[in-house]
Amino acid sequence: MKTCLIALGIIVAFGIIRMPLEQRLAVEHRAAFFHGARLNLDLRQQLGQMGFLAALSGFRAVVADMLWIEAHSAWERTEWGRMQLHLDAVTSLQPRCVMFWDMAAWHMAWNASVAAFNDRNQPREALRIKAQREYFKVGEDFLLHGIQNNPDKGFLYERAGAFYDQKMHDSCKAAEYFAKAATFPDAFPYVKRLAAFRLAECPGHEREAYDQLVALYKMGEAERVPTLYTKLRELEEKLSVPQEQRIYTPRIP
Amino acid sequence: MSAAPTKHIAFSPARIAAIASNTLLELVRLKVFYFMLIFALLLIGSSAFMVRFSFQQQFQVLKDVSLGAMSVFTWLLATLSTAMLLPKDIEDRTLYTILAKPVPRLEYLLGKLFGVLAMLAIALVCMSALFFVVLYAREQIVLAETVKVTPPDELAAALRDVRDLTFNVNLLPGIAIIYLKAAVVAALTLLLSTFASSWIFTIIVSVMMYIIGHVQPIAREYWLEAVPGGTVASPVLKIFLGLVAVAFPDFQLFNLVDDIVVGNAVSTTMFLKTTGLGCGYVFIYTLVGYLMFANKEL
Numbered sequence: 001m002k003t004c005l006i007a008l009g010i011i012v013a014f015g016i017i018r019m020p021l022e023q024r025l026a027v028e029h030r031a032a033f034f035h036g037a038r039l040n041l042d043l044r045q046q047l048g049q050m051g052f053l054a055a056l057s058g059f060r061a062v063v064a065d066m067l068w069i070e071a072h073s074a075w076e077r078t079e080w081g082r083m084q085l086h087l088d089a090v091t092s093l094q095p096r097c098v099m100f101w102d103m104a105a106w107h108m109a110w111n112a113s114v115a116a117f118n119d120r121n122q123p124r125e126a127l128r129i130k131a132q133r134e135y136f137k138v139g140e141d142f143l144l145h146g147i148q149n150n151p152d153k154g155f156l157y158e159r160a161g162a163f164y165d166q167k168m169h170d171s172c173k174a175a176e177y178f179a180k181a182a183t184f185p186d187a188f189p190y191v192k193r194l195a196a197f198r199l200a201e202c203p204g205h206e207r208e209a210y211d212q213l214v215a216l217y218k219m220g221e222a223e224r225v226p227t228l229y230t231k232l233r234e235l236e237e238k239l240s241v242p243q244e245q246r247i248y249t250p251r252i253p
Numbered sequence: 254m255s256a257a258p259t260k261h262i263a264f265s266p267a268r269i270a271a272i273a274s275n276t277l278l279e280l281v282r283l284k285v286f287y288f289m290l291i292f293a294l295l296l297i298g299s300s301a302f303m304v305r306f307s308f309q310q311q312f313q314v315l316k317d318v319s320l321g322a323m324s325v326f327t328w329l330l331a332t333l334s335t336a337m338l339l340p341k342d343i344e345d346r347t348l349y350t351i352l353a354k355p356v357p358r359l360e361y362l363l364g365k366l367f368g369v370l371a372m373l374a375i376a377l378v379c380m381s382a383l384f385f386v387v388l389y390a391r392e393q394i395v396l397a398e399t400v401k402v403t404p405p406d407e408l409a410a411a412l413r414d415v416r417d418l419t420f421n422v423n424l425l426p427g428i429a430i431i432y433l434k435a436a437v438v439a440a441l442t443l444l445l446s447t448f449a450s451s452w453i454f455t456i457i458v459s460v461m462m463y464i465i466g467h468v469q470p471i472a473r474e475y476w477l478e479a480v481p482g483g484t485v486a487s488p489v490l491k492i493f494l495g496l497v498a499v500a501f502p503d504f505q506l507f508n509l510v511d512d513i514v515v516g517n518a519v520s521t522t523m524f525l526k527t528t529g530l531g532c533g534y535v536f537i538y539t540l541v542g543y544l545m546f547a548n549k550e551l
Binding site: 004014015018019022026028035036037053056057058059060062064065068069098103153186188189 | 310313314317318320321324407410413414417434463464467468470471495498499500503504505506508510511512514515516517518519520522523526527530533537540541544545547548
């Protein structure tokens with residue numbers, strides 16, 4: 001009995017000593033973006049008892065992969081609703097995986113939205129457009145939540161830029177996200193060009209865009225793609241840049 | 254002329270090493286060890302042939318499945334092999350033979366624990382080696398494909414992307430933390446087996462503690478920080494959660510590998526702190542296990 005009490009005492013004392021240390025360590029882990037998964041009742045319903053238990057017991061990456069494969073199967077069967085549910089669960093389980101957010105947004109905003117717009121079972125165009133916009137919104141939510149969970153990675157900013165450019169036709173927002181993506185050291189060289197090109201189409205930002213395009217031009221041959229010349233010409237016309245200051249010079253036949 | 258009697262040493266690392274090596278030999282001879290190791294190796298090996306969506310997803314699935322398999326099998330090995338150590342020695346009467354000699358019970362217990370830890374290290378090294386071979390092979394295939402399809406001005410960035418997605422220096426601390434978690438589970442199971450009446454009881458309680466250890470920090474966070482409706486948690490609930498936190502280990506702190514796979518970095522300080530905490534658990538559980546075992550009537 002005495003031994004049991006001593007043993008219990010040691011465990012309790014150790015527990016009391018380690019609790020604040022563990023709390024501090026948990027805060028450090030969170031600051032380094034660990035343990036960001038949102039395990040809630042919605043997820044519990046979707047994963048089932050065993051899946052949820054596995055996710056809780058340290059195997060959430062594997063559970064997320066299984067669900068991802070199920071989402072892929074749902075895509076093959078074009079079951080968009082089911083797919084969205086799986087993608088929600090996958091991104092909840094692995095919020096630090098940029099690829100899951102990107103693919104989820106792409107499936108919803110690009111694939112599901114087109115499928116909704118071309119839905120032959122819905123004769124009313126207004127309803128098809130409404131469904132399409134709903135999928136755009138779902139895709140946008142995936143991208144924005146993905147950015148929220150991964151503010152230290154540039155790739156989702158780039159994808160958000162592409163989304164606003166290609167799907168929402170909002171050049172100002174697209175330029176904003178491309179510009180943000182371009183600030184990351186691992187950004188592809190074309191991202192800063194895209195930021196300037198979209199800004200050139202954003203009303204009220206012509207001067208700013210022109211300065212960026214000129215800066216790109218001055219960076220060297222590698223940046224001087226045909227679109228750069230086109231945009232420079234458009235803005236030089238729009239801003240009435242004096243002839244001698246213009247960069248774009250029409251080729252004389 | 255007779256040899257002078259050797260002086261008995263109260264605490265002998267050599268004796269612990271002898272018991273540990275015998276334990277390791279015993280464990281390695283168990284069929285269950287080979288079965289589990291073969292299953293783990295098969296799973297890691299087959300992860301390379303899993304559904305191929307894009308190269309990113311392929312590497313993601315490969316790493317998740319492989320590291321998940323390492324976690325599962327080291328945990329199972331730690332639980333099953335440790336739970337059977339003492340009951341098997343009692344059943345075979347080996348325990349009485351050893352303790353009849355001038356071997357302190359602490360040395361016996363430490364020898365058993367170190368034997369299990371050595372076995373876990375061997376299993377994890379085998380699994381890690383295969384994992385790295387599979388990852389390297391896939392990386393080479395994807396690199397070759399990338400060179401073929403990528404424009405020259407983006408090739409360097411594309412190759413860097415592939416390399417970043419495959420080998421990541423943080424995988425090593427991730428694997429070390431998997432080992433640490435298994436070591437904590439082994440020490441906990443050894444503690445349980447010092448007073449348990451059967452190995453089935455030990456396994457069941459150990460598994461329960463493993464699950465509770467993973468769930469309790471999530472439940473605590475949910476109840477204390479995100480109470481629905483914004484209501485404050487009651488004092489009774491707080492006391493209950495405090496007791497659970499004191500009694501059960503927080504295994505979520507050793508659960509870093511899921512996030513390491515997706516590129517999270519483990520700083521040296523964080524790794525050392527986590528390792529220190531794990532060693533603390535192993536020390537305390539072994540100490541308590543010794544206290545229980547020292548007074549156990551055999």
